[in-house]
Amino acid sequence: AGLALCDGGLVVDLSRMTAVEVDAGARTARAQGGCTLGHVDRATQPHGLAAPLGVVSQTGIAGLTLSGGMGWLRRAHGLSCDALLSATVVTADGEVRTVDADHHPDLFWAIRGGGGNFGVVTSFAYRLYPVGPEVHLCNVYYPARHAREVLRACESHLAATPDAGYAPLGVFGRVLADDELPAGLHGEPFVALLALYPGDPAEGDAALRPLREITEPLFDLSGVTTYLAAQSLLDEDYPDGDRYYWKSVSLPGLGDEMIGRLVDHAARAPSPTSTVDVWFQGGAMARGPGEETAFTGRHAPYLIGIEGNWSDAADSERNIAWVRDTFAALRAFSDGGIYLNFPGFLEEGERLVRESFGANYERLAAVKAAYDPGNLFRHNPNILPKA
Template sequence: MNTFAADDAAVGALRSAFHGEVIGPDDESYEHHRRVWNGSIDRKPGLIARCADPTDVVNAVRFGRENSLLTAVRSGGHSFPGLSVCDDGLVIDLRPMDGIRVDPENRTVRAQAGVLLGELDQVTQQFGLAVPAGIVTHTGLAGLTLGGGIGWIMRKYGLTIDQLISVRMVTADGDTVTASAEENPDMFWGVRGGGGNFGIVTDFEFHLNPLGPQVMAGTVYWPVEQAVPVLRFYRDWIAGCPDELMTIVALRRAPATPAVPAELAGQRLIGIAGCYAGSVSEGQTALQALKSFGSPVLDFCAPKPYLEHQQSFDPSFRPGRWYYVRSCDVAELTDDVIDIIAEYGRRILSPITSLALWQLGGAVARVGEDETAFNGRGAGHSFNINGNSETAEGFDHEREWARDFWTALKPYHTSVYVNFLMEEGESRIEQAYGPEKYRRLKTLKRTYDPTNFFRLNQNVRPG
């Protein structure tokens, strides 16, 4: 039964003031716009406010508050637990706000909150520049940034938040404020890792960094039966690698695509993906040991446009599939951790279940731990354990695989990346930030959102 709290007169007033679209359940586009990336999430909001500009965001926030509506905020809609949509309440959809403006002389870019990573890359790469941001191009820039932002060039240029200059945002009171190192610095500290707890960011300004357009990048694969020697080699190989090199370990079944020989399709593989944020010739030298280790069955590591490499994981995370994730950071790849990885690689059943094991360090670790709300800069690796299926069929099995894998690693857990959390409760959110930062975030929340209006997120309740 629909329990949407706002009456027709209030909705009509919102529509008349709105520059974008206000979509209800009876509108033709409702079914399309209520859907999010994770197909396992099936929620039906009472109203979707698709904002055309910051004024729309202000009006939508005030409408939500005045009508006591449960309110979700959506940029790209990539939240694993589906926190960008809700039942019966209001969705403030920022996706139409997709403006991007590059200042090549000062190496800065302004991007609105509805921008996707691929859109940002397409514009900035025209100038041979980039913001460190993610590995799947249809991810929303806003959610990725507010949680920290890990990606292919972070070991050279830091997290996405480490290149953030300022934000414009709408608070829970419907006011518009700027946060930067000079203006509202407490808020600026909080939005760099604290998620959407303090307001809706409508505009971001970033430093840009030289990159590409060609990079040395791609994945080398071996049979999963060779996972232990591959991972031991990998551990030793990255111990002295330059900041320009970023790597991700992947466990998966080989997809049935034209690039994969038919006899390999469906086989369980372990891969090492790399991206060198420097010259192609230096990258070829840095990645040669990886390409020549053992007897790889697939080698996609070669010079290519950065834009092409950024899209390489897109087919593995198509919208509409059923996604479940468990995550943790670990300090190092001990022999025991390697054995666990190998064991669960052999157990992969679904063709789209996978592990992405991120290498951290480099520039990420050189930012002071107290400078931003993001926690875990000193971690060695971050596990993103994906138990996925095409539909509901088999989903329970894949979730159990992910949970069991995560549990087996529990003795080695340190921190956890907040953007990789499901709805796991307050204790896990506190673990994502650590006790001291969590207390500071709660104080900040009390200042900017004392009624916890923005609570559909990895929620830090007012303290």
């Protein structure tokens, strides 16, 4: 969203604060606020444990967790903010506060989904779950012309296995030039299904096989890998120095018409590295802890991520226009929710933020007034302090 830096303001850079302390017996970890997913995963995986974080190892845990945090484990173990046990927060008055269910519970509620509105979070304590070190990863690419069949089959499979701990991610894109792939496939539109089985890899092979045999794939890169490798599988898709402009929209369903729209919009992307992603939700993410966190949107069955990714500054205008046009077209079918980790530039400002938080906005505004009445922390999807 372009909010990491500001003119005439102060940037607080925590990137050197990367210590992680793991208590394997208690299945908890405390990570400093500058950690990426990679820092946390490398500390927890020697114990066969993981926190439910995101899907790109270079992502910072702070922004991810404060605005919810969706990853491979969302159906098995919920969101990143659901696993948060406590945090250390430096508030606008300069106080260093330990927040948890018993200490400043209003602030603890707000930082689990309310974003960076309430202070600088310098450490996060997470509940850990048994995952890895080896996992089975589904990573199969189908021709985009079979998108309806593929997504409908995935939808039906999850409906028939509601307790499945794996959370598929559908990706519309184009096959990039790769020496390991036949040249005839380069540029081919695809719909991919990615999913990580968090349990025994042998069980994962059987559980994920229905997602890999929907129709004849373009290619299938599925198999047993390490959890660390799975967590960094998508890293190379987001190189430092490129340009990124993303938005998101929650959807109540995936009808044939909607799938057709997703195919059409993905095909119009000016950049071959841009994608339209379908996050299949549900499971532990939808079950709870509900009102104990400020996060909204956990009950929407689908989240669409619109990822504008390109390299040349000269292409910025048309790539941004594609993201905005796609967002506007899909938003007409939405219940209004967006995921504030994929917000794009917030052209609509307070209106879109209010819409995103829904019934939680007024309560968040009251917490904001208690801890940041002057709106010091405002370079974000901003919640105005309640008067």
